Amino acid sequence: MDWTKKRCVPCEGGVPKLARARAEELLATLDGWDLQGEKLHRHFRFRDFAGAMRFVNALAALAEQEGHHPDFALHDWNLLDVTTSTHAIGGLSENDFILAGKIDRLPREAPPEGR
Numbered sequence: 001m002d003w004t005k006k007r008c009v010p011c012e013g014g015v016p017k018l019a020r021a022r023a024e025e026l027l028a029t030l031d032g033w034d035l036q037g038e039k040l041h042r043h044f045r046f047r048d049f050a051g052a053m054r055f056v057n058a059l060a061a062l063a064e065q066e067g068h069h070p071d072f073a074l075h076d077w078n079l080l081d082v083t084t085s086t087h088a089i090g091g092l093s094e095n096d097f098i099l100a101g102k103i104d105r106l107p108r109e110a111p112p113e114g115r
Contacts, residue, residue: 001029003101006094008066017091026097033100036083038091040100044080045111052078058106066102068095078111 017038018026027035033042046052052074059082063069070084084100086093 001026001101003029003098004105006098006101008068008095008098011086011088011093011095015086015089015093017086017089018093023092026094030097030100031104039083039085040092040096041081041083042100042103044082044108046078046080047109047111049077051109052080055106055108056080059103062102062106063099066095066099068099070099070103 020035023035023038027033027040030040033040035041044052044055046055056072056074059070059072068084068086070082072080072082074080082103084096085091086095
């Protein structure tokens with residue numbers, strides 16, 4: 001599925017969260033993401049700190065554009081963990097998969113080998 005052709009829609013609650021079975025089906029359309037409880041998670045590794053920060057800035061711009069904001073943590077200078085869920089419903093919605101699919105298309109440099 002090409003998530004980049006979709007847009008996140010505002011969610012103020014009142015929408016049911018995705019059932020685990022459906023979330024697992026949709027997870028199969030993404031590369032490198034996993035389910036952690038009722039959240040999507042992906043771990044990224046970058047060549048250097050500057051590359052990681054460029055990616056974080058692009059991620060922030062994308063999140064603002066979509067109106068759907070992930071949680072993220074940069075650690076060890078080149079490692080980034082990104083987690084997304086729809087806070088208003090306490091679980092996953094299609095918006096999370098749209099955002100994850102678009103995050104995967106953000107430009108990033110290949111990480112160093114063996115690190």
